[in-house]
Amino acid sequence: MIIDTHAHYDDEQFDIDREEILNSMQDSGIELIVNVGADMxxxxxxxxxxxxxxxxxxxxGVHPSSTMELDxxxxxxxxxxxxxxxxxxxxxxxxxYYWDEPDRDTQKRWFDRQMELAREVKLPIIIHSRDAAKDTFDMMKAAHAGDISGVIHCFSYSVDMAREYLNMGFYLGIGGVVTFKNARIIKEVVEYAPIDSIVLETDCPYLAPEPNRGKRNSSLYLPNVVEEIARIKGLETDEVIELTRKNATKLYRL
Incomplete structure (x- = not known):
């Protein structure tokens, strides 16, 4: 059974059939789903x-793009x-840093504060980092984030950056992008990273894998991600499912 470590079933794209699709999950091989907040x-x-x-x-938690609402x-x-x-x-x-707003100082202030919150409540962190590799890593290092633990969601950086996060003890969240034909860098990261450091995610309703790229994503498409990871790493699909399930259970202390 597959664990989806990062989904957004609160999104309005699921308003028409949320209950129906979620109630179909366990009969379709999806054991657990972690729904992730992006604002209050x-x-x-x-x-x-x-x-x-x-x-x-x-x-x-609050995504960097929404941090202006925080106090x-x-x-x-x-x-x-x-x-x-x-x-x-x-x-x-x-x-x-893909967007110009909120300003970087605001993002940094509340990123640091939410890492502090995670330490207070003794929970792991889910990291969103886009076009901000160095600042994200530097802030995490300064905050001793390795003591907090967590996952780099929708990992999109280089093998060298992956090595730094793995050395910090973080998991790498791998989703639909790994199935894209032009996703050379993330395929290299999956090849490099030990399977015991990878967790499956969708980020649904976004980033549906091939052959459903461009459609509304859901956890039901995760077998496509499993197949690509298995191909890259020379493993059986059942092995990928079992090992990533074990990783997710450890990550979130389920």
Whole structure:
């Protein structure tokens, strides 16, 4: 059974059939799903999903692009949410320099504060890093993030950068992008990284794997990701499923 370590079933793209699609998961080989908050609203929605579906767990946090909404009152609310029984991580948090807003100082301030929160509540972190490799790593190193542990979501950097995060004890989140024909760098990372450092994720409804690229993504497409990882690493698909399941269980202390 597959564990999807990063999904967004709170997204409005699932409004038309959320219950139907989630209720189909376990009959389709998906054992558990971790729904991940991206702002205060979706963190609250994530909690509700964990209460509604026995196989859904959650992460709460504010994505770098939404950090302008944060203040200490909201951090306290995140702390309350983090202490709920099925919340297993703080995330997704980090830095995103693809967009000009919020400004980088704002992103950095709240990235650091949310890493501190994770340390307070003793939960791992889910890192979002886009076009911000050096600053993300430098901040994590300064915060001793290796003591917190976690996963680099939707890993998109080089083998050299992967080595740094692996040395820090972090997992690499691998999803649909690895199946894209032009995804040379991430295929190299998957080849390099030990299988015991890889977890499966969708980031759904985004980043559907081939042959469904461009469509709404869901955990039901994860077997395509499994097949590509198995091909790259010379493993059987059952091995990839079992080993990544074990990794996810360890990552989130499930």
């Amino acid at each position: 609203k979706t963190s609250e929605q994530t909690l509700k999903l964990t209460e509604q579906f026995p196989f859904v767990y959650g992460a709460v 200490e009152t909201k951090i306290e609310r995140l702390k309350e949410l983090a202490n709920m029984p099925k919340i297993v991580a703080i995330g997704e948090i980090g830095l995103d």
